[in-house]
Amino acid sequence: MLHFPTESTLHKFFTARYPMAGPLFRIAFLHLAPVPGAVAQNRHLVTQAITTAACAGADWIITPELAVSGYTFADTLGTNWITPQPDHWMSRICRLAARLRVTLFLAQPEKDPRSQQLYNTVFAISSDGRIAGRHRKINALRVGSEAWSTPGTEATAFRFAPFGRVGLLICADAFTPGIAKSLKAQGARVLVSSAAWAPGLHGPNGEWERCTKDTGLPLFVCNRTGQDRTLDFRTAESVVAQGGKRLLSLSCGQSAIFLVDWNLTTGTLAGQDYQRILF
Secondary structure: OOOOOOHHHHHHHHHHHHHHOOOEEEEEEEEOOOOOOOHHHHHHHHHHHHHHHHHOOOOEEEOOOOOOOOOOOHHHHOOOOOOOOOOHHHHHHHHHHHHHOOEEEEEEEEEOOOOOOEEEEEEEEOOOOOEEEEEEOOOOOOOHHHOOOOOOOOOOOEEEOOOEEEEEEEHHHHHOHHHHHHHHHOOEEEEEEEOOOOOOOOOOOOHHHHHHHHHOOOEEEEOOOOEOOOOEOOOOOEEEEEOOEEEEEEOOOOOEEEEEEEEOOOOEEOOOOOEEEEO
16 A cells, blocks of 8 residues: 555645745655566565655755666566556655645556557656656667567757756766767756666666766666666666766665755855755
8 A cells, every 4th residue: 555645744745845945955865676577566666766865855856767667577576567658656656645635756667558669667746737748769679688678769858847858868868978968959958867877797888978968967866776687786876967977976775865955046056065864
């Protein structure tokens, strides 16, 4: 059973949050450890993390790639459970985002109702509960753990306050320079990426930094933690990058929420400090 916040909880949330009004904008990275195939358990984890982040003053909340299913879910769970979105659970999450007045970037699989093809997708849910945009992973692997996923064909910048247009990526989409450059050409002012990119031989190696150098845009990457069936994400890093450099690298061996403040006036981090909530 999923538990959504009571009116008392919401009152405490808004009381704590409104003093932050001004040039500071709080971004929450849900650096979680989803279990492969444990959809109900992962949904509960994501729901509780969203509520906790909102109560800590988050304006934007970003989830890691395939937060609802775990990365290597297909080997044990298959794909018959994947449905067009929003389904019943995601509709409840949209209503929750509206109640909490947060913008949510939610990563989960979806089925296209027309083609019946399956996609690795991140949904942009605005603070009024509306699905304002989505991005289907373009650089999806055609073998192994991502073989179930049909590659997306385009990246589109969507409008979100307070930055204007926002460009969405998923993990290895940062590997192809043209995707981020296309989003910049569409007027994106900031890039957001969900990721499940483990360190090691094939781990991230400057791709996120290059995206910011190529485009001049800041990039917020929410990676994951924990051990999957075949990959160890316990030292994987969520990242804030700008100007070709990493401004912050955030990691934790267990599920955690990282809260970072962005200065809307200067267009950069408010400082090197961040808050970590173990989860």
